[in-house]
Amino acid sequence: MKRNQVRIMTEIGMAVALAAILNFIPLWRMAQGGSVSLEMLPILIIALRWGAGSGMMAGVVYGLVQLALGPFIIHPAQLVLDYPLPYMLVGLAGIFSNKINLKAKGSTYGWLLLAVFTGGLGRFISHFLSGIIFFAQYAPEGQSPWVYSAIYNISYLLPSLLLCYIIIIPLIKNIVINEGKNER
Amino acid sequence: MIILRNISFGQYIPRDSFIHNLDPRIKIIICLTVIISLFLITNFWGYFILGVFIMIGIITSRVHPKFVLRGLRPILYIILFTLVIHLFMTEGEVIYRLGIFKITREGLIKGLLISCRLFLLILTTSLLTLATSPISLTDGIEKLLVVFKFIGIPAHEIAMMMTIALRFIPTLLEETEKIMKAQISRGADFESGNIVNRTKNLIPILIPLFINSFRRADELAIAMEAKCYRGGEGRTHYRQLKIKKADLLTLFLTIVITAMVSIMF
Numbered sequence: 001m002k003r004n005q006v007r008i009m010t011e012i013g014m015a016v017a018l019a020a021i022l023n024f025i026p027l028w029r030m031a032q033g034g035s036v037s038l039e040m041l042p043i044l045i046i047a048l049r050w051g052a053g054s055g056m057m058a059g060v061v062y063g064l065v066q067l068a069l070g071p072f073i074i075h076p077a078q079l080v081l082d083y084p085l086p087y088m089l090v091g092l093a094g095i096f097s098n099k100i101n102l103k104a105k106g107s108t109y110g111w112l113l114l115a116v117f118t119g120g121l122g123r124f125i126s127h128f129l130s131g132i133i134f135f136a137q138y139a140p141e142g143q144s145p146w147v148y149s150a151i152y153n154i155s156y157l158l159p160s161l162l163l164c165y166i167i168i169i170p171l172i173k174n175i176v177i178n179e180g181k182n183e184r
Numbered sequence: 185m186i187i188l189r190n191i192s193f194g195q196y197i198p199r200d201s202f203i204h205n206l207d208p209r210i211k212i213i214i215c216l217t218v219i220i221s222l223f224l225i226t227n228f229w230g231y232f233i234l235g236v237f238i239m240i241g242i243i244t245s246r247v248h249p250k251f252v253l254r255g256l257r258p259i260l261y262i263i264l265f266t267l268v269i270h271l272f273m274t275e276g277e278v279i280y281r282l283g284i285f286k287i288t289r290e291g292l293i294k295g296l297l298i299s300c301r302l303f304l305l306i307l308t309t310s311l312l313t314l315a316t317s318p319i320s321l322t323d324g325i326e327k328l329l330v331v332f333k334f335i336g337i338p339a340h341e342i343a344m345m346m347t348i349a350l351r352f353i354p355t356l357l358e359e360t361e362k363i364m365k366a367q368i369s370r371g372a373d374f375e376s377g378n379i380v381n382r383t384k385n386l387i388p389i390l391i392p393l394f395i396n397s398f399r400r401a402d403e404l405a406i407a408m409e410a411k412c413y414r415g416g417e418g419r420t421h422y423r424q425l426k427i428k429k430a431d432l433l434t435l436f437l438t439i440v441i442t443a444m445v446s447i448m449f
Contacts, residue, residue, distance in 0.1 A: 006413060007405040009341060013348025014397040014404075017356050020349065028379050036379070038386070045394065064325060068318040068346065069194040072258070073309045074302060076219060137264045138298055163383045167390060174391050175398060182382045 008050055012058040015042035020069070021063050027163065036159045040090050042169060044119055045175060047094030048112075055091025055119075063087045075137055081130035089122025102173065112172070113165060120161040127153045195255060195310065196317045202430070203245035203315045208324030214438045215312045222301050222308075222444035230449030231300040237441055239309050245315045251397055255310035256303070263299045270295030279297040322346045323400070323425055340416025363392050 008129035019042045043062060047055025063084035073079050096115040100108055131149025139145065203211075218234065225231055242252055274291030281287075281438075313321070326343030333339060364374070367388045374385050 005415075007402060007406050009345055010401040011398060011406040013345045014352055014356070014401040016345065016349035017352040018224060018394070018397055020353050021357055021360060028381060038383075038390075041390075042394075057342075057345075061342055061349065064322075064342065065318075065346050065349050066320040068313070068325070068350070070255075070313050071309050072306075074305055076216075076223070138262075138302070139269060148212070159379070163380070164314065166380065166383060167387060170387055171391060171394055178358055 003121075005142060008054050011050075012046055012054065012061060015058050016062045016065055018042040018064060028159070034161065036156050038160070038167065040087075040119065040123070040160065041164050041167060041171070043087060043090045043095050044116060044164060045171060047091045047119065048097045048100055048115060048168075048172060049175065050094070051097050052092055052094030055094035055097075056088045057091070059087030059089065059091040060084045075133055077133050078130045081126050081133065086123040086126035089126055089161045090119040092122045093119030109169070112168065116161060116165045116168060120157055120164075123158050124153055127157070194318050195313045196249070197247045197251055197314050198317070199246045199315070200370070201246040201315070203311070204240060205430075206434060207425055207427050208316055208426070209327050209425065210427065210435050211312055211316055212324050212328060214322070214435060215308055217442050219305060219437055221446040222304055224446035225301075226297070227299050227449050228297070228300070231297070231304060231447050232446045233441070233449075235300075235304055235307075238304060238311065239447075241311050242307070245311060247311075249313045251314055252307065252310055253395045255314070256306055259302060259306050263302050264333060267295040267299045270298065318350050319347065320419075320423075322350065323423070327425060338416070340419065344416075352397075352400070355400075358391065359396060360393055363389050363396075374427050380391045 015022070019039045022041060023037050026037045028036040039062075043055060043058045046058040067079075067083045071079070071083070093115040095118065096111050099111040100115065128149050131152060133146045135145030135148055139148075172179040218238070220430060222231075222234065225234070242249065271287050271291045272285050274288050274294055276288035276290030278286045279289050279292070316324075322343050325346070326339050329337055329339035368374070372385065372388055374382065374389075376382075377385065
């Protein structure tokens with residue numbers, strides 16, 4: 001077993017608990033049911049701290065915890081596309097983790113934005129496909145599921161992402177940089 | 185102020201019932217079987233029989249129906265919405281006309297069928313989470329994921345992280361509340377302003393919260409290493425999952441019923 005592995009595991013566990021708590025503090029509820037919250041924040045932090053692999057693992061665990069706490073299942077494929085997969089793809093933000101270094105100013109904020117949006121895009125794609133499946137199953141023919149699904153998902157994901165980006169800068173300064181990845 | 189104390193995580197209702205005491209693995213498999221068969225059924229008789237089957241499950245779980253109905257609340261609008269859309273948008277034999285809107289026979293049948301399906305889907309999953317604690321669901325997920333070990337899914341690690349998360353949700357929730365109170369006593373304001381300002385105001389909560397949680401994670405890691413934790417291989421469990429006769433019987437019954445219903449209807 002690798003040296004840091006237990007530490008990464010416990011950190012992912014805590015991050016997932018934080019995500020579950022943040023999910024219950026909606027900043028803004030939408031009329032159609034989506035809500036803007038900071039649940040992606042802890043997963044993004046793990047991804048930027050330990051890389052994409054750990055970030056994706058944190059996402060999967062968060063999805064499964066959501067599933068154990070109270071699932072909303074309307075189709076077998078939707079189960080995968082709405083629970084483990086979208087949060088796993090949020091972890092993709094970690095592919096830019098070695099680019100983030102707030103001490104070297106300049107391009108870092110750009111990389112951070114790119115990282116947050118990569119994660120968000122991953123989550124969007126998964127929820128978007130799930131929306132298409134939902135509309136294809138439950139809406140009558142002749143409607144266009146792509147547009148509905150895209151509008152619905154963008155309407156809460158984009159604000160969530162922007163708020164995550166606003167908050168992640170001070171958090172990164174305090175957690176990823178100060179504690180350091182190479183501390184142990 | 186955002187009140188955190190009244191948040192209840194999960195839907196689990198502890199009872200001592202037949203359904204509660206079933207093995208979580210069996211319950212997850214039963215749930216998936218029922219979900220799949222709900223998609224294979226194409227007429228009302230099928231839904232009726234499965235509906236009765238699920239009702240029997242709810243009654244034997246001894247969970248009060250009001251908890252089951254509470255789980256249905258969020259989906260109610262979706263059910264109504266799909267029903268209405270189908271009523272008016274499906275082409276076919278017109279049975280009722282209301283101005284420019286017309287209700288067709290095909291639309292009525294299709295809308296009702298799909299509403300039944302959604303309704304039963306939510307009932308099934310609610311029953312699973314009402315009668316199984318998140319921790320025992322995690323145990324079940326771990327044991328079922330072991331099957332996929334050959335494609336590299338670290339079942340034990342995933343379950344361990346889920347357990348840590350579930351264990352620390354209440355602790356961290358308490359901590360969040362403490363930090364909030366501390367910041368409010370220093371004059372922090374979490375209520376006013378637009379959404380961006382309100383989010384910015386969360387920073388004084390989030391930074392101590394994150395740092396504390398990561399410190400906890402570090403301490404936990406040290407404690408685990410001190411106790412020679414080294415992953416899934418050869419690890420034993422305090423609570424052993426054991427498949428009993430009742431589990432096998434229930435599984436057999438479910439498979440027979442769902443298979444019959446799926447083929448016949």
